[in-house]
Amino acid sequence: MAYLTQYQYYANDGASPEDANWGSYQYTSLADIVNNFMLIYAGNNELVNNINRYQVLFYAKRAVQELNYDAFKEIKALELSVDDQLRFVLPSDYVNWVRVSMYSNGVIFPLTENIQLNTARAYLQDASGRILFDEAGNILQPEFSNLDWARITGQQKSIYLNENNPMFDGQEGWSYDGAWFFEYGIGARYGLNTETANANPTFRIDKKAGVINFSSGMQNRLCLLEYVTDGMEGGDASMISVNKLFEEYVYAYIKYSILSNKLGTQEYIVNRSRKEKTALWRNAKIRMSNIHPGRLLMNMRGQDKWLK
Amino acid sequence: MINSVRNTVLSVINKNNYGYISPSDFNLFAKQAQLDIFEDYFYKINYQVNKENARQSGTGLSDIRKQYDEVVSTFSSTAALVNAGTNSYTLPADYYLLNVVQYNTTGSEIEKIAESKIRNLTASTLMAPTTAFPLYVHRGNAIDVYPTTIIGASDVNAFYIRHPLDPKWTYFTLADGAPVFDETAADYQDFELPMSDEPTLVAKILEYAGISIREGDVYTFGNTEEQQETVSEK
Secondary structure: OOOOOHHHHHHHHHOOOOOOOOOHHHEEEHHHHHHHHHHHOEOOOOOEOOOOHHHHHHHHHHHHHHHHHHOOOOOEEEEEEOOOOOEEEOOOOOOEEEEEEEEEOOEEEEOEEOOOOOOOOOOOEOOOOOEOEOOOOOEOOOOOOHHHHHHHOOOOOOOOOOOOOHHHOOOOEEEEOOEEEEOOOOOOOOOOOHHHOOOOOEEEEEOOOOEEEEOHHHOOOEEEEEEEOOOOHHHOHHHOEEEHHHHHHHHHHHHHHHHHHOOOOOHHHHHHHHHHHHHHHHHHHHHHHOOOHHHHHHHHHHHHOOOO | OHHHHHHHHHHHHOOOOOOOOOHHHHHHHHHHHHHHHHHHHHHHHHHHHHHHHOOOOOOHHHOHHHHHHHHHHOOEEEEEOEEOOOOEEEOOOOEEEEEEEEEOOOOEEEEEOOHHHHHHHHHOOOOOOOOOOOEEEEEOOEEEEEOOOOOOOOOEEEEEEEOOOOOEOOEEEOOOOOEEEOOOOOOOEOOOOOHHHHHHHHHHHHHHHHHHOOOHHHHHHHHHHHHHHHHHOO
């Protein structure tokens, strides 16, 4: 694939969208990686031979996935309003979360993950506790469990220092703009559990259900989800790419994966390729950490500040 | 080259004027001999690759594999495959070996896949065929291309090795009935192999001719010559 001209890069050849190629030089496409591997690393006189392209494609994609989980600092963010049932549906390319925040009045409030259960299924039972079934033998289930219903309706008590914490019950306070404020307690508050010392709403991710369940304070509020994906771009192979800092690692990963699975490959060759892969991984991670003097400078500026 | 081969064959088998083979017999033997040698090239290339991997071959003029590759390349051909309905494309009638099949829209190579693999591949999330990485399965005289969205009339090109054309020693007949070589005939076809293969062609045709005229010496001579030729080329 030829390099882009300046006009293609900045203006996408006059086509829409104009920004289609901005920053593209940082990346190598999956097609390029597979093509280069087949050309350079696979062949009659190479360590890897008699290999199908689809096998190289598989290992290349696996390398991209692994890099997305552990090494790329490519965090995606999605803003959605939390619905009446206090849910935020996970994005289609979601693999793991980095941070969940509430966006309110121009401020980003990082939220705390609830260490307690906040959602459960339930079965309908009769008065004697027996589970009820329909005619087809399926268990009857209510729309919400008591736990869910209490959370959705704001009746669930919280161990966090937010408005649902029973600690504030009976205390005088002020309601302002939908939030309650209380007097700061006089004297030290001994025994504070720092793990739950957060006044913001809480959340818990239900991976199987594909939703984030929030405490009642998040109803109809904006939520920002920062998450990592696997880089598969919704299955569109033409859109998959790898940062060039990892390109050599991807080749080493493919080579190692093929050799380690190939019958009769000498162990010293497998080991050599494994070491090569690991060394390149470390190298690429250091590159990606991007330690700049300019960044350190800003962090180090506070080193001589006196703590009172 | 075909006339030279025929003259050599006739002069070897000629004994007391009874070792004659007719032009039609010669053409049959010539076709078989050419096909034998043509097929041998692929095995010879493989042999040379193994020698390369064992660091037993040279470069430049001593790069034997390159010479064999050149011979096979003279049989390479290109054709736009005809769509035979949905994602099926008919192969050219003269193809011997499919080298590369190309999806023209993206320029991607369409990779050959065994029938036993295609179901797993289409069901796979990571390896399902796409227009960027298409696949094909060879079925009869056609190939089925995947993804099945590739259905265009001019979507697929094949770069293949074709069968060598059948050699034909053409002639006109004199008044006494003797055939005289005529390379101006419309159906004249010389051997398509390089000149360096002439001794092997002669040897192989002699083998067939020896069997034909029930002359064991001729067969043995042709067979020995061929083996010596093979040994010297290794």
